[in-house]
Amino acid sequence: MSDTNALEVLIQSLRCLPGVGVKSAQRMAFHLLQHNRAGAETLARALNEATHSIQHCALCHTFTQAEVCATCLDERRDTSKLCVVETPADQSAVERTGAYKGLYFVLMGKLSPLDGIGPKDIGLKKLFDRALDGTVHEVILATNFTAEGEATAHVIAEGLKGRGLQLTRLARGVPVGSELEYVDLGTIAHALVDRR
Amino acid sequence: MSDTNALEVLIQSLRCLPGVGVKSAQRMAFHLLQHNRAGAETLARALNEATHSIQHCALCHTFTQAEVCATCLDERRDTSKLCVVETPADQSAVERTGAYKGLYFVLMGKLSPLDGIGPKDIGLKKLFDRALDGTVHEVILATNFTAEGEATAHVIAEGLKGRGLQLTRLARGVPVGSELEYVDLGTIAHALVDRR
Numbered sequence: 346m347s348d349t350n351a352l353e354v355l356i357q358s359l360r361c362l363p364g365v366g367v368k369s370a371q372r373m374a375f376h377l378l379q380h381n382r383a384g385a386e387t388l389a390r391a392l393n394e395a396t397h398s399i400q401h402c403a404l405c406h407t408f409t410q411a412e413v414c415a416t417c418l419d420e421r422r423d424t425s426k427l428c429v430v431e432t433p434a435d436q437s438a439v440e441r442t443g444a445y446k447g448l449y450f451v452l453m454g455k456l457s458p459l460d461g462i463g464p465k466d467i468g469l470k471k472l473f474d475r476a477l478d479g480t481v482h483e484v485i486l487a488t489n490f491t492a493e494g495e496a497t498a499h500v501i502a503e504g505l506k507g508r509g510l511q512l513t514r515l516a517r518g519v520p521v522g523s524e525l526e527y528v529d530l531g532t533i534a535h536a537l538v539d540r541r
Numbered sequence: 542m543s544d545t546n547a548l549e550v551l552i553q554s555l556r557c558l559p560g561v562g563v564k565s566a567q568r569m570a571f572h573l574l575q576h577n578r579a580g581a582e583t584l585a586r587a588l589n590e591a592t593h594s595i596q597h598c599a600l601c602h603t604f605t606q607a608e609v610c611a612t613c614l615d616e617r618r619d620t621s622k623l624c625v626v627e628t629p630a631d632q633s634a635v636e637r638t639g640a641y642k643g644l645y646f647v648l649m650g651k652l653s654p655l656d657g658i659g660p661k662d663i664g665l666k667k668l669f670d671r672a673l674d675g676t677v678h679e680v681i682l683a684t685n686f687t688a689e690g691e692a693t694a695h696v697i698a699e700g701l702k703g704r705g706l707q708l709t710r711l712a713r714g715v716p717v718g719s720e721l722e723y724v725d726l727g728t729i730a731h732a733l734v735d736r737r
């Protein structure tokens with residue numbers, strides 16, 4: 346394959362995708378060239394379109410092609426509530442519940458001291474400005490219940506306390522539909538502490 | 542995320558990659574947009590370049606940007622030997638051994654009746670023409686030692702037998718550096734049958 350430089354370049358380029366090593370990249374390049382060149386061209390166009398048109402919402406920091414995203418512009422939303430999530434996928438999960446009608450702030454990451462990701466890297470300044478702009482009364486901390494998500498929630502709570510905001514956290518507890526026998530003990534302990 | 546159409550398109554487009562489901566595609570799109578837009582643009586260029594410049598070698602069917610690949614053009618090669626492999630990665634593995642100086646034919650696939658892949662789909666006609674062009678004396682069947690690879694080797698051998706060619710198959714046996722205790726019994730049995 347020594348003369349197929351474009352193939353080597355493609356294999357190397359595919360490795361910029363998370364979780365894709367040399368073997369996966371080879372398999373992907375081979376599959377695209379052999380079986381799906383139209384898909385490869387569509388993917389190239391989608392990459393270019395996305396990198397050139399997608400930016401961050403001026404209000405909630407999520408991905409959007411506009412200055413302010415559709416959710417932030419939705420006048421039926423309760424502007425007094427701000428739900429803080431780690432990623433657009435997390436926001437999407439909360440939205441799908443249909444149980445929340447307030448606004449969001451999407452951190453686009455989480456504190457991760459071991460990876461060198463500190464408060465500046467996840468835009469906490471922007472969150473604090475937003476939370477304190479006078480419209481928000483309650484900040485709901487909906488970061489994940491992982492060590493990093495908990496640390497992130499803690500730092501945000503510290504940064505906003507004593508400023509007249511109600512700070513809440515999603516309840517920890519037993520997942521709906523699960524049997525106690527199969528739920529891990531830490532979750533049951535939290536469900537006991539947070540019992541209503 | 543309802544207004545980020547370019548994001549949805551990107552996520553869908555990433556699913557043309559083998560082994561990438563919705564969750565992986567979301568993670569990839571998110572990673573590229575948040576952390577590596579330069580990588581995304583490089584990948585887009587590599588995809589375009591590859592799909593437009595890479596074709597099949599007129600002689601050995603492997604990927605190349607020229608009419609005939611560098612290996613087939615290499616005058617130091619023994620043109621009497623033709624090694625048949627499934628993929629460019631397999632060819633690369635044989636090359637790295639340094640033990641083979643003949644030429645190749647790359648099937649770009651294997652027979653797979655269950656997936657509806659028959660002799661026409663993997664270009665056996667092109668292989669037969671090449672093997673019978675008068676320069677080749679020995680055809681080495683180096684398809685994989687899987688059910689599909691064995692079936693492919695069998696069909697090729699059937700198609701070429703009685704045409705004055707020497708047909709050989711890679712030896713099956715115990716991998717170098719392995720202890721018999723940990724080698725599967727089928728491999729040991731084959732190593733006994735193929736003993737030298």
Ligand SMILES: [Zn+2]
Pocket residue numbers: 402403404405406407413414415416417
């Ligand atoms: Zn927004």
Ligand SMILES: [Zn+2]
Pocket residue numbers: 598599600601602603609610611612613
């Ligand atoms: Zn060639």
